[in-house]
Amino acid sequence: MFETNSTEWRQGRSWSAVEADIDAGRARDTHWTSPMNFSASYFAGEDVASVAREAFVKHIGDNVTHRHGLHPSILRYEVEALDFVKQLLNAPGSAHATVTTGGSESLFLAMKAAREKARELKPEIVHPEILLTHTTYPVFNKAAHALGLKVRQIDSIVDYRADTDALEAAISENTIMMVGSAPPFPYGIVDPLEEMSRLAQQNDIWLHVDACIGGFVLPFAEALGRPVPSFDFRLPACQSMSVDFHKYGYAMRGCSAVILRDSDLARYQSFSSNAWPAGDYTSENMSGSRNAGPVASAWAVIAYLGYEGFLERMSKILEATDLLTAAINQIPGLYVHGEPQGIHFSFGSDELDMIAIGDALMANGWMMNLQTRPESLLLMLSVQHDAALVNRYATELAEVVMAVSDGRVARQGNEQAYGIY
């Protein structure tokens, strides 16, 4: 029984009325390409956004599930886009990769594969454990919950990176998997992955490297001659990686990849059933029907930019990041956490109220992420953050810092407003 007092929900409205309603709502949102938005936006310029959007719209009615029958063009996008990221991340020729709906699905599938492998090869482990660091993305915890894995979360850090001594001490006969991030969202600093790879190899543990953010950042930073620690399949124990097309691959949202070191591991990720009367069902994904728009946009951006195009955009964003970190470190009382290798980082203070600083900046229209341990602000850059914009932010930040030090500005208590988590 459908009960409502709303005439609008009962009788519907014209498209122009619906559109006006949408536009009124969006007018209050922050536009993702806004230069004042230092929250995750992954903007590479209006040309790239237009390529991603146009390709998405062309395939908006197509279902990835039917790529083998109805839409073979989607299969081509998948194969070629996956080939691009496999090369970026130095995956061996034997690697197996899958397009997913996002980083979260990629992490889940890597964990499922690790669990199934352990079930087959180490049946003596009844209560499998996964080792996570202080900064691993919370979806690893969510997936562990769903997959029945016990989480051992190592909270201690050294220079804002995972503490490998503590990780080593936490390894038990039940540990089947360890996760490092390249880089993690908090602090933006790559975990000590070489050391973690050594530990994983010594103890026969599956190492997953989460490069959802860094997969399209670090390869270019490295190619530009920047100091980037080993983070990809060149690490001998790295069994799987996650990399998001819809972050710095500039695709429209809904596209990521999970890469397994060897195609022999794919059967652990896959699921098959012939329990129903409509043919065998086999899937490497968690999701079922899904729009083909995201993978079309991922492929189109790669085809449009090419390796050189990505390199050129990343070079600009890295330069802007250098400018910004240097400017922040020059403001008395503030310092950037550690030495981030990519294009996002956090900064804090030993004496100033960072929440008050964030509140005052937000009142000026800036959008950022709030980090709680320690209280700090996290900035993620894209191409709209050029030198002029960075200087403007640094100038306003310095003014706000003065106001907070003088006691002219205090925290507003609106931490919720900061962001995405």
Ligand SMILES: Cc1ncc(COP(=O)(O)O)c(C=O)c1O
């Ligand atoms: C480091 C890291 N890994 C994984 C994810 C999950 O990605 P998604 O939001 O695409 O599911 C995120 C999301 O921000 C992330 O920052």
